[in-house]
Structures are given as structure tokens and as C-alpha cells.
Amino acid sequence: xxxxxxxxxxxxxxxxxxxxxxxxxxxxxxxxxxxxxxxxxxxxxxxxxxxxxxxxxxxxxxxxxxxxxxxxxxxxxxxxxxxxxxxxxxxxxxxxxxxxxxxxxxxxxxxxxxxxxxxxxxxxxxxxxxxxxxxxxxxxxxxxxxxxxxxxxxxxxxxxxxxxxxxxxxxxxxxxxxxxxxxxxxxxxxxxxxxxxxxxxxxxxxxxxxxxxxxxxxxxxxxxxxxxxxxxxxxxxxxxxxxxxxxxxxxxxxxxxxxxxxxxxxxxxxxxxxxxxxxxxxxxxxxxxxxxxxxxxxxxxxxxxxxxxxxxxxxxxxxxxxxxxxxxxxxxxxxxxxx
Amino acid sequence: xxxxxxxxxxxxxxxxxxxxxxxxxxxxxxxxxxxxxxxxxxxxxxxxxxxxxxxxxxxxxxxxxxxxxxxxxxxxxxxxxxxxxxxxxxxxxxxxxxxxxxxxxxxxxxxxxxxxxxxxxxxxxxxxxxxxxxxxxxxxxxxxxxxxxxxxxxxxxxxxxxxxxxxxxxxxxxxxxxxxxxxxxxxxxxxxxxxxxxxxxxxxxxxxxxxxxxxxxxxxxxxxxxxxxxxxxxxxxxxxxxxxxxxxxxxxxxxxxxxxxxxxxxxxxxxxxxxxxxxxxxxxxxxxxxxxxxxxxxxxxxxxxxxxxxxxxxxxxxxxxxxxxxxxxxx
Numbered sequence: 001x002x003x004x005x006x007x008x009x010x011x012x013x014x015x016x017x018x019x020x021x022x023x024x025x026x027x028x029x030x031x032x033x034x035x036x037x038x039x040x041x042x043x044x045x046x047x048x049x050x051x052x053x054x055x056x057x058x059x060x061x062x063x064x065x066x067x068x069x070x071x072x073x074x075x076x077x078x079x080x081x082x083x084x085x086x087x088x089x090x091x092x093x094x095x096x097x098x099x100x101x102x103x104x105x106x107x108x109x110x111x112x113x114x115x116x117x118x119x120x121x122x123x124x125x126x127x128x129x130x131x132x133x134x135x136x137x138x139x140x141x142x143x144x145x146x147x148x149x150x151x152x153x154x155x156x157x158x159x160x161x162x163x164x165x166x167x168x169x170x171x172x173x174x175x176x177x178x179x180x181x182x183x184x185x186x187x188x189x190x191x192x193x194x195x196x197x198x199x200x201x202x203x204x205x206x207x208x209x210x211x212x213x214x215x216x217x218x219x220x221x222x223x224x225x226x227x228x229x230x231x232x233x234x235x236x237x238x239x240x241x242x243x244x245x246x247x248x249x250x251x252x253x254x255x256x257x258x259x260x261x262x263x264x265x266x267x268x269x270x271x272x273x274x275x276x277x278x279x280x281x282x283x284x285x286x287x288x289x290x291x292x293x294x295x296x297x298x299x300x301x302x303x304x305x306x307x308x309x310x311x312x313x314x315x316x317x318x319x320x321x322x323x324x325x326x327x328x329x330x331x332x333x334x335x336x337x338x339x
Numbered sequence: 340x341x342x343x344x345x346x347x348x349x350x351x352x353x354x355x356x357x358x359x360x361x362x363x364x365x366x367x368x369x370x371x372x373x374x375x376x377x378x379x380x381x382x383x384x385x386x387x388x389x390x391x392x393x394x395x396x397x398x399x400x401x402x403x404x405x406x407x408x409x410x411x412x413x414x415x416x417x418x419x420x421x422x423x424x425x426x427x428x429x430x431x432x433x434x435x436x437x438x439x440x441x442x443x444x445x446x447x448x449x450x451x452x453x454x455x456x457x458x459x460x461x462x463x464x465x466x467x468x469x470x471x472x473x474x475x476x477x478x479x480x481x482x483x484x485x486x487x488x489x490x491x492x493x494x495x496x497x498x499x500x501x502x503x504x505x506x507x508x509x510x511x512x513x514x515x516x517x518x519x520x521x522x523x524x525x526x527x528x529x530x531x532x533x534x535x536x537x538x539x540x541x542x543x544x545x546x547x548x549x550x551x552x553x554x555x556x557x558x559x560x561x562x563x564x565x566x567x568x569x570x571x572x573x574x575x576x577x578x579x580x581x582x583x584x585x586x587x588x589x590x591x592x593x594x595x596x597x598x599x600x601x602x603x604x605x606x607x608x609x610x611x612x613x614x615x616x617x618x619x620x621x622x623x624x625x626x627x628x629x630x631x632x633x634x635x636x637x638x639x640x641x642x643x644x645x646x647x648x649x650x651x652x653x654x655x656x657x658x659x660x661x662x663x664x665x666x667x668x669x670x
Contacts, residue, residue, distance in 0.1 A: 101577070102576060120589055166665075
């Protein structure tokens with residue numbers, strides 16, 4: 001039953017490459033199983049860059065990992081599905097099939113601050129490991145493809161393939177991360193905070209590369225970030241995440257210019273701007289619910305919401321379409337938030 | 340390669356300087372021990388009931404080995420002999436060159452120590468990996484506990500316990516000496532079998548003593564590598580489990596090589612106590628006897644050998660480290 005409701009809620013005019021529907025991820029703790037992601041639904045449209053934003057602790061990274069069915073223990077996907085074109089439901093995959101889906105169809109790029117490369121092996125050797133793990137027959141062709149990608153991201157292939165991780169800068173490592181995610185011709189690119197911990201120039205360069213490879217390879221891209229600046233620069237669509245079901249989603253420019261949910265408005269209001277008074281940025285009071293404090297009933301944002309009404313404590317708002325291409329989950333009328 | 344050779348040379352020079360420092364230190368230490376070989380020999384003969392005149396004559400022969408020259412002159416003489424590879428002549432083994440005495444005892448320390456080390460390294464490292472991977476289960480906890488327990492037991496307690504259990508109580512393993520004295524040494528079955536059974540107790544002691552250290556170090560190393568981002572990254576790229584295990588193992592085992600070098604030294608030092616308890620005629624035992632009899636040249640030789648072994652092990656470990664860890668390699 002719920003399946004059909006979800007189906008009709010979707011913007012039906014677009015094909016979908018990845019469809020996350022009603023996904024709940026729980027972590028096993030001493031207090032029982034607590035949800036990190038609760039009934040999240042996201043559709044990734046081919047050829048589009050979708051931005052997934054939210055505060056730290058809103059479950060963005062957990063959701064990104066869930067897309068590869070790689071929620072780290074003690075977490076697990078407790079309900080919902082993630083359907084990828086050509087793969088079926090990723091949450092049902094296991095063993096060899098799952099392994100080949102990772103890297104093969106779904107490319108994952110780590111936070112820039114994290115070292116995603118084995119420090120004891122050259123990039124070239126790790127590339128070969130990757131090829132062998134995916135039963136690539138023609139390893140020479142793989143190296144040629146990698147060399148081509150490496151030049152596309154603006155690096156020297158000969159030098160990079162012979163380098164160890166510690167011989168590369170943060171920005172260079174991040175570009176290698178993108179190359180390794182795409183070298184097996186993945187169709188879906190998932191980037192988790194790809195620019196965090198990079199300096200401004202490297203950030204701009206990495207975003208530029210993401211935009212270019214996305215366009216050139218015709219990818220479906222998800223970019224997870226807490227940085228609205230990144231999203232406004234690169235994303236076509238924007239999905240806002242907060243504890244429970246996403247508060248809001250829609251075209252990036254529309255959502256950023258006309259936030260229809262109090263949470264989105266607060267996030268945008270909390271941004272420090274380059275131009276103007278720094279004190280114009282307003283701190284979003286309180287903090288996101290953690291696994292233990294997330295309310296079981298009603299809207300999860302109500303405790304921090306300036307527009308909260310009595311109904312918010314009792315009933316959880318449904319994610320519904322309110323204008324073409326935009327969905328929101330809030331009891332307050334859109335006009336009430338926009339004004 | 341040129342850089343490698345230069346570094347090797349630097350290390351060897353540093354090692355030589357260290358050997359010189361230790362040789363000097365040993366010389367000073369040995370000569371500041373109370374009592375000299377002549378007096379010790381005289382006392383021993385008197386206690387055996389030898390008439391004083393004969394005892395004095397005999398002790399004079401012993402004293403003849405030790406020089407009456409000024410200490411500084413003796414020191415330079417000692418260094419000069421050392422440069423020629425001459426360790427001097429043993430006093431307690433009446434005139435046999437120290438090098439020969441040491442050479443005959445050395446295999447009985449080197450072999451048990453190294454085999455004990457290899458056995459404990461293999462078991463400890465394997466146990467550490469299991470303890471790390473299964474750390475939230477009961478078996479993992481038990482493994483870790485066993486490591487902590489073994490690491491905490493003093494060597495002599497363990498040696499005595501093993502000797503008591505396997506020799507005295509159950510009488511399944513021989514004790515003392517390197518083989519059955521009735522057998523002819525050589526390449527024959529009974530002799531080799533006897534050597535092996537005689538070595539079981541000391542080797543197991545060495546192995547059990549260091550097992551805990553390996554297990555605990557490897558466990559914490561594996562746990563930290565498991566938490567490293569590149570392991571998750573490899574998983575998310577679909578790298579096969581076998582390759583991931585290789586990534587983990589190679590990264591986790593790195594810090595253990597440093598410990599390996601240090602423990603070679605510890606084992607040689609520890610052999611003094613253990614060989615004494617098992618009455619096993621290796622270097623440790625030799626050193627103990629030479630101290631008891633104020634056999635200066637033998638003492639110096641034994642100290643020097645242990646020092647050189649430790650220094651060499653350290654140089655080897657450092658070179659090995661630079662081969663296996665590209666981050667330490669310098670162009």
C-alpha cells in the first residue's frame with residue numbers, strides 16, 4: 001500500500017536512476033535500536049546533480065553509505081528499499097553481486113579529510129587491485145582509462161600512478177578518489193562531503209571537476225554536504241534532511257531562494273555571507289536530535305521550530321508536493337514560511 | 340639505491356660507535372667489580388681444603404691471566420685486541436680463547452631464542468588478528484585476556500612452573516643439558532630427537548613469554564587499521580575480502596617490526612635467567628658462570644656479543660622498515 005502512495009508522490013515526469021524509498025537505518029545500542037535515518041525517500045534523476053544537505057548528525061552520511069548497502073555495524077537497514085536501475089534493490093544484494101555493484105555501478109567518493117588510499121601501495125597498484133576485484137580482463141585498458149581520467153581531472157597520469165598517497169596533496173587525493181570511483185564506468189556517483197577540509201581553491205577545482213565529469217560521462221550524481229555554498233554552486237536538485245522524513249526537496253535554486261520549510265529557512269539564515277554584516281547570520285538554536293532524543297511522535301523539528309503549532313507535537317507532517325517539482329513536509333502553510 | 344647504501348653505511352658507523360661505547364662501559368664495569376680472579380680462585384681452593392701454599396701458587400697462575408698494568412693501558416690493549424677480533428683468553432676455562440668458548444655456547448642460545456621468537460611471533464600475530472576482529476565476542480575477550488596474563492608473568496616464574504609441571508610432575512620432558520649425554524652428537528635420529536625434546540622447555544618458555552606482547556600489540560594495531568578510512572574505502576570500491584585482509588595485515592604488522600628488533604635483545608638478556616633455571620648451557624649460563632668466577636675476558640666477550648646482536652637486530656629492523664613502508668623511504 002505504502003509503495004503505491006510513494007509512487008504517486010514522485011515527480012512522475014522524470015525517469016529515475018536511483019530510488020530510495022521509505023528507508024530506515026537503525027543503530028543497535030544499549031537502549032535498543034535507534035533510528036539514524038527514518039523513512040527517508042530520495043529519487044536521483046539521471047543527468048542531474050542532487051544535493052543532500054543537513055546539519056551534522058542529520059543522517060546524511062549514513063544515508064549515502066546505505067545506498068551502497070554499507071551501513072557500518074552496529075547499524076543496519078531495517079526497512080525501505082533502494083532501487084537502482086540495472087541492479088534492483090540494493091538492500092537485497094549480498095556477497096559478490098553487492099561487491100561488484102560497489103565501484104562497478106555505484107561510485108563512492110570519500111570526505112576529502114579522509115585518507116581513502118592504502119598508504120603502502122602506489123595508486124597504480126591499487127588501481128590494479130580494483131580491476132582484479134571486479135574481474136576486469138584487460139588490465140591494460142583499465143590503466144589507459146584511468147590515465148585518461150587522471151588527465152581529465154588535471155593531473156599527470158605517469159606521475160600519479162607511480163605515487164604513494166603521502167606524495168599527493170589533499171586536493172590531488174580527492175581527484176584520485178573521483179577517478180577510482182569512475183574508472184569502472186560507474187553510472188552513479190555519490191560524493192560524501194567532497195570538499196570538506198580542502199582550501200578554497202582546491203574546493204573550487206574539485207567542484208569544477210565534479211561538474212565536468214558529471215556532464216561528460218552522463219552520470220547521476222549525489223553530493224552530500226553541510227555546505228549550502230557547495231550546493232548552490234553545483235546542484236540541480238536539493239534534498240534537505242533532518243532526523244525523520246526529509247522536510248523539503250525541489251530544484252536547488254528554488255529551494256534556496258524560497259525555502260518553504262522552517263528548517264531550510266533556518267539553515268540558510270545561519271549561513272555567514274561574504275558580503276554584508278556577519279551578525280546578519282542567525283544561529284539555529286538547539287541541536288539536531290541524536291539517536292536518543294529523536295521524538296517518536298509528531299514533527300521531529302518542532303522543538304527548534306519558531307512556527308511550531310500544537311498539531312506538530314501530535315501528527316507527523318507528510319511529504320507532499322505543493323508546487324510542481326517541489327515537495328515539503330510541514331503543517332505550516334508554505335505562505336506562512338515564505339513570508 | 341645510492342641513498343639506501345649511504346644510509347646503510349651511516350647505520351653501520353653508528354653501530355660501531357655504539358659497540359665501542361658498550362665495550363668501554365663493559366670494561367669499566369667489569370674491572371670495578373669487587374674481588375679479582377686470583378682472590379676468587381684462592382678462596383675457592385682454600386674452601387676445598389687445599390693447603391694455603393699450593394692454593395697461592397695455583398691462584399698466581401690464574402692471576403697471570405689478568406694484567407697488573409695500569410687500567411688505562413689495559414683498556415687500550417683490550418681495544419687493540421678487539422680490533423683484531425681477539426676477545427682474549429678465558430680464565431675459568433683454563434686458557435681456551437674466549438671466542439671458542441662463546442662459539443661453542445652460542446648455538447644453544449641463538450637457536451632456542453630465535454625459534455621461540457618465531458613461534459611466539461606467528462601465534463601472537465595470528466591471535467592478535469583474531470582478537471581484534473572478534474573483539475566484541477567472548478572468544479576475542481578470552482584471547483586478549485590470555486595475552487595480558489602471559490605478558491604479566493615474570494620469566495622465572497613461568498620457567499619454574501613449566502619445569503615443575505612437565506619434568507617433575509608428569510615426567511614427559513627432559514631437563515638440563517642440550518641432549519642425552521649417553522648419545523653421540525652428530526647427524527643421527529636419536530641425537531637430534533634428544534636435542535629437540537631437551538629444547539622444548541626453554542623454547543616454550545621464550546615463546547610463552549613474548550606471546551602476550553605480540554598478541555596485544557597486534558590486536559591494537561589491527562583495531563586501529565580496521566578503523567582507518569582506506570579500509571572502508573576499499574570495501575566501498577568493491578575490493579575483494581582477501582585483498583582487504585592483505586591491506587589490513589600489511590598495515591597492521593608494520594609497528595611490530597620495531598618491537599621484533601627490541602625483543603631479540605630482550606630474549607638474549609632473558610636467556611640468563613631461563614638457561615640458569617633449565618640448566619641449559621647457552622650464552623646466558625656462560626655469562627652467569629663467568630661473573631661468578633670473575634672471568635673478565637669471558638664476561639666482556641659475552642656482553643659484547645649480546646650488544647652486537649641487539650645493535651644488528653635494530654639496524655636490520657630499521658632497514659627492513661624502510662623497505663616495507665614507503666613513507667619511511669627517502670629518495
